[in-house]
Amino acid sequence: MRLPSRSLTFLPALLLLSASLSAQTYTLKAPIASKPALLISIGQSADVEMVKVLLDRSKLDYKADPQVKAGGLAASGAKTLIIAIGGSSKGLGAAGISADAELDRAKVLLAEAKKLGLKIIGIHVGGEARRGELSDKFILATVASCDYVIVVAEGNADGLFTKLCAAAKIPLDSVEKITKAGDPLFKAFK
Amino acid sequence: MNRIIVIGIALSGAVSVAFGQAVPANLHTRGAQGANGVVATAKPDSAQVGIDILKKGGNAVDAAVAIGFAQGVLEPNANGLGGGGFITIKLVGKDPIVIDFREMAPIASKPDMFKYSEDGKTQLPAKRTDSTASAIVGPGSQVGGLASGVPGDVAGLLYALENYGSVAQKTGKTMTRQAVMQPAVDWAMKVPVTSNLAGAIKDNFDKIKQFPAAASLYLKDGLPYDIGDTIQNPDLQATLKAIQADGAKAFYEGPIAAAVVSEVLAQGGILSLADMRGYKVEARKPVTGTYRNYTIISTPPASSGGTHIIQLLNILENFDMKSYGQNTAKSLQLWGEAMRLVYADRAQFMADTAFVKVPLTGLTSKAYAKDLAALIALDKVMPTPVAPGDPSKYESGSTTSFSVMDKDGNMVACTKSINYFFGSGVVIPGTGIVMNNHMDDFVLKPGSVNSVEPKKRPLSSMSPTLVLDPQGRSFMTLGAAGATRIITAVAQIISDVVDHGMSIQAAISAPRIYRTNTSDYNVEGRIPVSTTNGLTALGHKLLFQDDYSPSQGVSQGCLYDYATKTLYAGADPRRDGQGVAY
Numbered sequence: 001m002r003l004p005s006r007s008l009t010f011l012p013a014l015l016l017l018s019a020s021l022s023a024q025t026y027t028l029k030a031p032i033a034s035k036p037a038l039l040i041s042i043g044q045s046a047d048v049e050m051v052k053v054l055l056d057r058s059k060l061d062y063k064a065d066p067q068v069k070a071g072g073l074a075a076s077g078a079k080t081l082i083i084a085i086g087g088s089s090k091g092l093g094a095a096g097i098s099a100d101a102e103l104d105r106a107k108v109l110l111a112e113a114k115k116l117g118l119k120i121i122g123i124h125v126g127g128e129a130r131r132g133e134l135s136d137k138f139i140l141a142t143v144a145s146c147d148y149v150i151v152v153a154e155g156n157a158d159g160l161f162t163k164l165c166a167a168a169k170i171p172l173d174s175v176e177k178i179t180k181a182g183d184p185l186f187k188a189f190k
Numbered sequence: 191m192n193r194i195i196v197i198g199i200a201l202s203g204a205v206s207v208a209f210g211q212a213v214p215a216n217l218h219t220r221g222a223q224g225a226n227g228v229v230a231t232a233k234p235d236s237a238q239v240g241i242d243i244l245k246k247g248g249n250a251v252d253a254a255v256a257i258g259f260a261q262g263v264l265e266p267n268a269n270g271l272g273g274g275g276f277i278t279i280k281l282v283g284k285d286p287i288v289i290d291f292r293e294m295a296p297i298a299s300k301p302d303m304f305k306y307s308e309d310g311k312t313q314l315p316a317k318r319t320d321s322t323a324s325a326i327v328g329p330g331s332q333v334g335g336l337a338s339g340v341p342g343d344v345a346g347l348l349y350a351l352e353n354y355g356s357v358a359q360k361t362g363k364t365m366t367r368q369a370v371m372q373p374a375v376d377w378a379m380k381v382p383v384t385s386n387l388a389g390a391i392k393d394n395f396d397k398i399k400q401f402p403a404a405a406s407l408y409l410k411d412g413l414p415y416d417i418g419d420t421i422q423n424p425d426l427q428a429t430l431k432a433i434q435a436d437g438a439k440a441f442y443e444g445p446i447a448a449a450v451v452s453e454v455l456a457q458g459g460i461l462s463l464a465d466m467r468g469y470k471v472e473a474r475k476p477v478t479g480t481y482r483n484y485t486i487i488s489t490p491p492a493s494s495g496g497t498h499i500i501q502l503l504n505i506l507e508n509f510d511m512k513s514y515g516q517n518t519a520k521s522l523q524l525w526g527e528a529m530r531l532v533y534a535d536r537a538q539f540m541a542d543t544a545f546v547k548v549p550l551t552g553l554t555s556k557a558y559a560k561d562l563a564a565l566i567a568l569d570k571v572m573p574t575p576v577a578p579g580d581p582s583k584y585e586s587g588s589t590t591s592f593s594v595m596d597k598d599g600n601m602v603a604c605t606k607s608i609n610y611f612f613g614s615g616v617v618i619p620g621t622g623i624v625m626n627n628h629m630d631d632f633v634l635k636p637g638s639v640n641s642v643e644p645k646k647r648p649l650s651s652m653s654p655t656l657v658l659d660p661q662g663r664s665f666m667t668l669g670a671a672g673a674t675r676i677i678t679a680v681a682q683i684i685s686d687v688v689d690h691g692m693s694i695q696a697a698i699s700a701p702r703i704y705r706t707n708t709s710d711y712n713v714e715g716r717i718p719v720s721t722t723n724g725l726t727a728l729g730h731k732l733l734f735q736d737d738y739s740p741s742q743g744v745s746q747g748c749l750y751d752y753a754t755k756t757l758y759a760g761a762d763p764r765r766d767g768q769g770v771a772y
Binding site for chain 1: 389417734736741
């Protein structure tokens, strides 16, 4: 049956609605990660310091090495990689690394982590302030390699994390505030 | 076919929602217009402060000073009592003046005061006097006590009020220091945490948490505030009340000064009570030039800004910018090449003229600009830099700028700063004062015209600028935040208004470019693809930024349309800018 022409004006809305409904969000159903953990940064934003605060409060057994390279993973003894994802030109400048070089580091590091059998938890706590051209590059480069992702909701307002995690069937937990992010992070560990 | 097009639009809409960049809130309501007075600042609340002062009969300077103190409370990451800046004033019938309240290097400063690693590459941190405390992390010129110059904010704002406010000008009686500072006093207990402030706190979390006084003020339970929270700063309120009651000496002498010196020393600095007592505002003749018969009035050294804005526009005046169009490949080829030449000169010549002879007349001359323009071609890129460049300094969109204009033609533009967001990270306990890190604006090793010397002012790019129309009438006030991007932002906005007939708001919102003699060619995301393709074809290597990038300068301005007798305010959506009018 040929649709009346007026129906065509509703088609975009229907398509957007069906797209949003099919983008499921996953909640982690059981712990997946083992200790000790290694906290790193991809993007070199100050968010890694906030995640440190969360980890310290949860008394999780971890070390931090924001700029670790692939070659340092095995020596770290970590069984789980916690990645504070978020780009900062200030942070990259302070670390003496370009955005492209950081992306290269991320690529090699994530491949090595997979090879070593590390669980990878991605966490984005920077909210809306940690989105944009620079940060999104690191998000796109990192999320698909994660086994679990935690995001502060404001940083997922456009549904980017939802879509990326749904496409790769990665469990995603969204929290309202940074202070709430410590709980799912802690519970992800056995 | 229609169905295919609709499906395609829907899908592309879904994709752009998924991967598109954030559009600033209230994008189309930043500007304002009115018949009596306009104000444009980086925060809606401080803009309202300014308009309220104008409505109560204050003049443009009263309003600007009220905004200045309020802005220090409302945007504490970018300016405040611990910082410095410049104000450019033109009252009707009077000559323009620039009030230079830039920070001064402490008396104990030396050209080699910042220490480096053995290989000379890494700057070492400042050392706390309490050896049991954790070490400061970060370069000494940026983090900790050694990074601070003697603040000029209080001295500068009060100098402006006491010499150019309505009471001083005998045009009013009510805008006393008490009246003008009261809004800041009130706001100190209810600072809104906007998206912008929340982001600034997050981005500087590692610096803030190093200093307990800063952490207690700008973190909530050890983590950044959330958007929508309110920060209470009773210490800052008390400090403002003391200044309100007793004037500048309440800051530069007595217990507040003692507290500033004590904490800066404790955090590895070299500030002294003599530095605080000896701080001096400089009232300077502006640097002036013309662009297509419009008069440009702007800041002389210790700011490089005014000189180089005029120089940049002088170069482009040799080209028919109007015919090339706004943000086309041709016009941006010219802008980009001109910027390279200007920044090469800035690196070579610019410094505090109290210490160094700077060829201001030559730099702002039309003849020199014509020689430079002859080096620029529409169809090819100049070879490598023509002069040794400054090290390409990382800088965020720090600093704040605001403009005031009234129906009589009185104009004030002010730009002030604590340098990097949250300055040195040092907050003076009990006072709420965030200290600047403007020592970082010096060349940090000996041998440059801009090397550190006692009492010298570090080179700035701040450029609060006034423009007169070809008839010599008050036309536009303009300023920007963003370090060296200030120069290029202000120049592009002037051209957008003068060459392309844009409104002040459209000109401020328009996408911009930025480059120096050594940097990448930075291009804001909204520059048309046809333009960026054309620039790439010429051989430029472009670095794309967000669609609304604070790294392109953040500007506020006012303009008067004589045809309609309307004042317009334009404010930048790249941060929390807002215009208000009545």
